[in-house]
Amino acid sequence: MTEMSAELRAMEAYRAWWLHDARWYQGVAKRFGYEVANEINAEALRFVAENIGRKVAKRTRGAGDGIEGLRERYEACAEAMFPSELRDGDVDVVEDDLVELVMRRNFAVTMVRMAGSLDGYECPCTDIHAGWSAGLGVELTENRATGCLRSGDPACRLLMRVREVPGG
Known part of the structure; x- marks a missing residue:
């Protein structure tokens, strides 16, 4: 039997849990409707975020403080929740109080698509960013998507404007 590295085992477990999550979502959607599945999914992901x-x-x-330090913290949140092995994305500073998260590939959308639930799926991205921000102690004045992979856009583009930049 070929032995797997600890990193590969961890990635396999991660993928299995995301597959479970996608199938769980699909089961809730079939029994109770997409509205309920999306609401519970967003609530759970915000808690985790x-x-x-x-x-x-x-x-x-x-x-580091300032908008660049905050950008790095958001990038760390993204990496913790969606490791770079499972996504293609980054966080950029757009203005003195505005960062944009860009995702060109996201494992979560891939798994929901594979589970056959993409049609009724509502991306919980803004809930995730609200959760990250709350955990970081940052208040958002703007939190919106300007593009979405689920809708066929080439990337998810999400804007997060902060009321006050930490240390800024």
Whole structure:
């Protein structure tokens, strides 16, 4: 029997849990409708995202301030929730108080598509970003998508404008 590396085993477990999540979503949608499935999915992902934001905030205490430091924290949140092995994306500074998250490939959308649930699926991206922001202790004044892979756009483009830049 060929032995897998610890990293490959972790990625396989991660993929299995995302497949479970996609199938769970599909089961809820079939039994209770897409509206309920989307609401529960967004609520759960926001909870997870806030937890990740708190962990990133704790781990990066004393790190760089300003919009660039915040951009790095959002990137750390994205990496923790959607490792780069499972996504193609980045976070960029657009203005002094605005960052844009761009995802050209996202494993979650791929898994929902593979589970056959893409038609009724509502992306919970803004809920995820609200969770990250809450966990990081940042208040958003703008949190919106300007593009979405689910809708056939070449990338998800999400804007997050902060009320006050930490240390800025």
